[in-house]
Amino acid sequence: MKINKIYYVFLGALALACSPKMVDKPASNQEQQTSTAEETSMNTMPGMDKKIPMDPDVRMGVLDNGLTYYVKNNGKPEDKVELRLAVNAGSVLEDDDQQGLAHFMEHMNFNGTTNFEKNELVDYLQGIGVKFGADLNAYTSFDETVYILPIPSDDPEKLEKGFTILEDWAHGALLKTDAINDERGVVLEESRNGKGAGDRMNKVTIPVQFYGSKYAERLPIGKDEILKNFEPEVLKRFYNDWYRPDLMAVVAVGDLDPAVLEQKIKDHFSGIEPNKNPRERPEFNLPNHQDTKVAVAQDPEATFASINVSYKDTFESEPTSTVGDYRDDLVNGLFSFMINNRLQELTQKPNPPFIFASSSYGGTVAKNKNAYSSFAGSAPDGQLGALKAVLEENQRVKLYGFGEAELERAKAAYKSSFESFYANRDKTESGRLVGQYVNDYLNGGVTPSPEWRYETTMDLLPGIEVSEVNAKIQKYIHDDNRTIVFTGPTTENKPTEAEILKVVNEVASAEVAPYEDAVVRENLIETLPAAGSITKTETNEKLGTTTYTLSNGITVTTKKTDFKNDEILMSAYSYGGSSLYSDEDYMATVFANGGLTEAGVAGLSQTDMDKYMTGKLVNVRPSIGSTTENLSGSATPQDLETMFQLVHLYFTDLNKDEEAYSSFISKQKSFVGRMMSNPQTYFSNEVNEMRFKGNPRYAGFPDEAAYDAADYNKAYELYKERFANAGDFNFFLVGNVDDQVIMDLSKKYLANLPSTGEKEMYKTFDWKEKQGTREITVNKGTEEKSLVQMRWDYDIATYNAEEDLAVDALGEALTIRIIEVLREQEGGIYGGGARGSMSKIPEPGFNFSISFPCGPDNVEKLIAATQKEIAALKENGPSDIILNKVKEGYLLEYKEDLKSNRYWLNNLVSASREQRDPNNMMNFEAKVAKMTANDIQAVANKYLNDDYILAILMPEVK
Incomplete structure (x- = not known):
């Protein structure tokens, strides 16, 4: 069956939060032989074929044109709704002449639609406090494209605009030739950012990991030569083929009556005409293979060595849809939890075989294929040792299984985590819920209510036996459909395929020792001083x-x-x-x-x-x-x-x-x-x-x-x-x-901790960083990639809270202009920005930085454009439009922050540490309202002086 990805992520987070490690009694060979039958019997228990019910608080429907929708009321955060448009189409559907255009199409939905001309969409959303990149975003993967839009729900006009944007994304892209040509530079810069050691090693490893599949040929970023030269009609063909209502879902989760949200979806999406002759949407698989595929990729710029062993199932998976499926997911999760505890223990040895390692059973790049995978990070010359150690732990489980005590600890960890999840069921943010329904649509899963999940888990956990968990290893590990991938820095003795397979064969026939465990005492503190007061x-x-x-x-x-x-x-x-x-x-x-x-x-x-x-x-x-x-x-x-x-x-x-x-x-x-x-x-x-x-x-x-x-x-x-x-x-x-x-x-x-009665204070030091304009150019790297940084960092006479806010706003305003000019006008960067702050301790200080990656040929031009924007802010301050964008962003963020424990903790601690009045955090809205363009202009002139560093990374001279 197919592991529900959202649920599996939840289990992964659980495994990180707690890590029990204990074994009681090794499973005997006889127990191993009978475990498969026991597993089968467990899945034929009464009620196991019962369908998992969808959360009754979620409204689902399919419009006449085939578009699916999910709606749920959720009050956290207040006055906000999370909107998603999920398109069941990604790079794997591209024709040979379209490689990279699924992702390019995602970009074009922000560059001219029926109701928003080029740049108007981002401009409007920034004006109501929705930040480009941080809030408003999208992503393209192999099989899907998802658009992300959080929108205020307490203003009918803003809400209506939000659904208009979503509708435009679904079928209103203008795809004008000049807009397409303008966006080529941005997408090519995104492609440039991804180049380097990882990309070069991927070209070696992906054909092995995705052996024989379309996925190996359709990385979402595509091919630069196609991105540079495709004709607009080729992009339009992809759009017309795959952006259609029967391949789309709209998800709306937030603080609003579900009936209102449902009606908005019907009003905006019912009128989209279905394709009269739709192109078949194929599903792609990872083909089976009888042998073990091995890839070893090294690169002189790689910094980290890793090994990955994957045992792909030989059969196709199905979505988790029944109680029995859900129970099987629990068994798989408990297995992963326990094996990872053992692997974690190995990292605590004096000379650990790896830096970290993990094993788990779950989904792959293909929707209909699962795999059991073991991963480890090691020293560059320690990959064979890391492989041996990981395989030995799998072999140890195969020979002896887990013990009862290990399982009971894993169950206890699951129980406490599910109890916490259930206790917070009415406090979960909409942004964390919305992805579950996107996943359900794209992968055919179902998300039950928190009550069902908690009650079912609590009911199923006690009945899971160690024998059926141990039986999983027999299903996971097999000699066919196996891939082994090594990546890392260039070494003198590069591991060979023969050496790798030798380790595999040796471990498979090895008689490893059983897992040993020591009993841990029941109390943390054995003796405690008398209480204080x-x-x-x-x-x-x-x-x-x-x-x-x-x-x-x-x-x-x-x-x-x-x-x-x-x-x-x-x-x-x-x-x-x-x-x-x-x-x-x-x-x-x-x-x-x-x-x-x-x-x-x-x-x-x-x-x-x-x-x-x-x-x-x-x-x-x-x-x-x-x-x-x-x-x-x-x-x-x-x-x-x-x-x-x-x-x-x-x-x-x-x-x-x-x-x-x-x-x-x-x-x-x-x-x-x-x-x-x-x-x-x-x-x-x-x-x-x-x-x-x-x-x-x-x-x-x-x-x-x-x-x-x-x-x-x-x-x-x-x-x-x-x-x-x-x-x-x-x-x-x-x-x-x-x-x-x-x-x-x-x-x-x-109160009973030792105390000297003294109050210490930190020390400051005489050494100060040299000031004045300083420039440094560093040549490193083989790719045609550059990075530009401008940095101000120096002591100031006094700290001023109002100036601190203005300096932060200066960073926000300059970031908006950098995106508008360097990205949208020049097409010279994919991302970049500025940020600034002031500090009070240990001594008053000012810090401001600007950073962006770009092509080497554009460095001087983009530096000049940035300096021009700084000069404009000094001379004129930010425009009223940009000032409003900064203010609206602050207010929207602050409204949510006030309902966050982390925000309160950070502000209380920083106010105490810096000896500021903590009550000032409640005056933030008034401070933002009072802030003017002149305030931002003033700090730009006061602090963006000649005491800065201009640092440039350029590729190595060839």
């Missing part, structure tokens, strides 16, 4: 926050919200950070700090911690920044005490484990060893080397030698020092908090 309580009525001062000096600020039913976010800081290190200590530890938490806490290794955390949706992460030491985390209300326990232990009982640290260093060295081969990484490093020359605390980009020189002992010692005084920490918790619970947990786990 709360000495003061303060409230802020305007913000709805409460701040507790604990007996050791810690402050805890809470903000209760109803944005998510099952989410509490935490952040904490104290001043100091690495600024209090000597220059020598800083340089000795800067690359070691990342490995400190790999050791675990309280005598539990990271593997033990993963097991202990099974079924708990909680995480805590300490860190040491340049001016602060920090903790961040999240938990459900049920797991909040575990989060507090982890915080307590990261202060008092961080393990020191040389083997865990060695594993971290090994993985980091594997990852960074070839990073300088990447032209953009090399370019960034060269720019930084120029900027920070002479800075005694500049460590540069790490290489293997830097990791070898990192001092773990000193890093551990300084970590303990930084977290020795908890009394100057400030904690913030936002979400579904219960203040009485927070008070109790704070007294039990925070």
Whole structure:
């Protein structure tokens, strides 16, 4: 059957959130032999053939012309509806002379339609706060093209315009010759952006991965020679063939009466005439093959080595449509969950065989074909070892299976994640729901209600037996229909097909040892100091926050919200950070700090911690920044005490484990060893080397030698020092908090942390970056690709909040002009923009940057065009139209942000850390309304001075 992609993504997220690893009793050979029969019997249980019901809150229909629609009311975010037009046509349907035109057609729907002349569409949407790229977007894949439009739902005129846009996308493209010719440059720049090591290696690997299929011949970006030279009639032929109502679906999810949305769809789409003689829409497969196909692709600019083993099913899949299908998806997901836990454990060994690895069963590029795939990233010279390790884990399961304890832990993880999903069922954003219905249309699935999914999962999970999960490996792994792909940097000893197949054959006949597990204790904290107390309580009525001062000096600020039913976010800081290190200590530890938490806490290794955390949706992460030491985390209300326990232990009982640290260093060295081969990484490093020359605390980009020189002992010692005084920490918790619970947990786990009674402050340094106009050109890379950056970064006398907003608005205004001029008028870039900000700590500063990729021949012209736009903003300020676009974008975003726990947490923390009035976050709308073009013009003249860097990446001189 076909795995429901949305559901499978949900399972993948679940696997990342929790990672239990335990085996109890290996399956015997006899159990393996009988498992297939047990699996079959399980799927013949009563009710397994019952159809999965579509969510009754979703209105579905098919218009007389064949167009399908889905409508659902959803109140988060308020006053907004997410619209999608899904076209069941992509690059795989292109004729030989149309390669790249499915994607080109997507571009043309933004360049002249029945109701919007060229550029009017983007101009209108920006005027109501919908940002091009961030909000308004589209994508083209092999089998589909999907248009994305979020629109306000509280204004009838804007709503009507939104559906008019969607209707135009469906059948109103003008496809004027001059507009087509103007867009060629933009699409070719997008193609240029994709060129490089990955693209070159794809040309070797894709014919193997997609062996014998049309997919191997129809990458969505197409061929440059066709994009440059096709006649407009060729594009129109694709449009007329495939943009038709019987190959389309409209999806509308948002804060509006479903009857209104349904009527809008009928009004706008019922009149589209169906094709009288429609071209047959074929389905394409991945043909079966008896042998193992191998591809090895290396490139001198590649930075990362990977291996991929894929076992494609020999049979065609079907959509998940029955309860039995759904149950089978659960079994597949549990298998992937458990095998990935074992693979994760291997990454924590002193000399891990790979940096990371994963295995899963799911869909492929073809709609009707599934595969079991194992993937790993390794050091460039470690690919054969990574392949061996991944295959051995598959073989271990094949020989011995998983244990009962492993399955029970996986079930516990699923149960807790589904409980959280169910608790937040009325708090899910429309943007996260709409994709499910797009997927249903394109892939033939069905999305049940949250209630059905939760209740069915809770009912099915207990009955899944370890024997039927173990039986999956027999179905997954076979000698035919197998592909093995190696990609990575150029090495002296490139792996050969014979060497790869030798590893495969050796592992297949090997008698690997059973998986061994150790029992983990039941409690995180075995002994706990006496509880402290709360000495003061303060409230802020305007913000709805409460701040507790604990007996050791810690402050805890809470903000209760109803944005998510099952989410509490935490952040904490104290001043100091690495600024209090000597220059020598800083340089000795800067690359070691990342490995400190790999050791675990309280005598539990990271593997033990993963097991202990099974079924708990909680995480805590300490860190040491340049001016602060920090903790961040999240938990459900049920797991909040575990989060507090982890915080307590990261202060008092961080393990020191040389083997865990060695594993971290090994993985980091594997990852960074070839990073300088990447032209953009090399370019960034060269720019930084120029900027920070002479800075005694500049460590540069790490290489293997830097990791070898990192001092773990000193890093551990300084970590303990930084977290020795908890009394100057400030904690913030936002979400579904219960203040009485927070008070109790704070007294039990925070108020008893050690405190010196001192309040530290960060240090500043005398070294300053050289200023003045500086230019640097870096030649790196073999492709005809360039990158232009302009950067201002310098200290200022004082921080000003109003100027900070104006500087940010300057970035937004300049981005609009860069897209209008460099992309739409010049056709010289695909994307680019500007951004600016001001900082208050550690010292007041100004930062502004402009960046865009382009062709080498256009560098000087596009730099001149950018400088002209900067000069125009300095002389005249932004136009009223652009100012309105910036303001509307701010207001639309702010309206949604106010319903976000993350937004509240970030603002409360930053206001405290920078000693600003937190109440100002509630005045944002007034500040935006007050901001004028003169304000933006003023900061442009004040700060965009000659103290900037012009950095240009050019290809290597041939």
